[in-house]
Amino acid sequence: MKKTAMIFILLIASICLATQLNLSNDIYNSIEVANLLINLKKDDLQIGFLYKDSKSTYTKLGFLRVKSSDAAISVGGTVGRSWTAQMKIEANTYGLTPGHYYFDFVISPEKSYSTFKISQKVFFGNNVLNFSDYERIGDLSTGFTRVYARFQNREIGAYRLNEGIFAGFFPYTIGQTGEEGFFMGAGWMNGFSGFFAFRSRWVLGSSSVFVDPFVIIKTDSAVFGIRAEIIGPVLKGDLLFTGRQVFFSVSF
Numbered sequence: 001m002k003k004t005a006m007i008f009i010l011l012i013a014s015i016c017l018a019t020q021l022n023l024s025n026d027i028y029n030s031i032e033v034a035n036l037l038i039n040l041k042k043d044d045l046q047i048g049f050l051y052k053d054s055k056s057t058y059t060k061l062g063f064l065r066v067k068s069s070d071a072a073i074s075v076g077g078t079v080g081r082s083w084t085a086q087m088k089i090e091a092n093t094y095g096l097t098p099g100h101y102y103f104d105f106v107i108s109p110e111k112s113y114s115t116f117k118i119s120q121k122v123f124f125g126n127n128v129l130n131f132s133d134y135e136r137i138g139d140l141s142t143g144f145t146r147v148y149a150r151f152q153n154r155e156i157g158a159y160r161l162n163e164g165i166f167a168g169f170f171p172y173t174i175g176q177t178g179e180e181g182f183f184m185g186a187g188w189m190n191g192f193s194g195f196f197a198f199r200s201r202w203v204l205g206s207s208s209v210f211v212d213p214f215v216i217i218k219t220d221s222a223v224f225g226i227r228a229e230i231i232g233p234v235l236k237g238d239l240l241f242t243g244r245q246v247f248f249s250v251s252f
Helices: 002-017
Strands: 019-022 029-033 036-041 044-061 064-079 083-093 099-107 113-124 127-138 142-151 154-161 164-174 180-188 192-204 207-217 222-231 236-241 246-251
Touching: 036 064, 044 083, 127 236, 154 180, 154 207, 164 192
Parallel strands: none
Antiparallel strands: 019 029, 019 246, 029 036, 036 044, 044 064, 064 083, 083 099, 099 113, 113 127, 127 142, 142 154, 154 164, 164 180, 180 192, 192 207, 207 222, 222 236, 236 246
């Protein structure tokens, strides 16, 4: 009896550790259990499978082998009343040009879309370029870009929100790469506009939560929004509120 109970507990624990849940506003909900894929839609339950593969590359530094990059891909599909196909690609580079790249493609007769996330840092001497971009392309599209550059002790940058782009400077930053800081600038978004943002980092267990609230000020109105991202070994999530649209996803 005790052996049966222990086997049952280990089975449940292994399933929970292999489960990934994605929740998105008006997009789709899916659950991954090992190679089993379940899509939960409004009036449809779809079941299918995923193929997963990963690879790492290493560079020799003397007697040491240092990881230079890694990549993972998953391709799968589900069927029910309808069908859905999806592909995810995630890659990381290390060294003087550390970067993170994430691509998610979802295709179905009802709704198709793609999500892109790019984070890239480049070091050249005492100068730094830090670029991050979040894009959602489909029936509803949105995007958010942040650029930080330190050049000859000057900290400048830019923000982009959908069709608006703003250039300015960082009067206050934290860290070598300006990952946190206050930005103020001006640009164009359906007219001349001012733009202010403050990106900060919060620790949530083994994960980091980056919160970037912003305000766009025009002559006759002001628009408030927020961009947030959870980065961790298990828990990951994205939030983008533009003042009119909300996009949210989480996986663990």
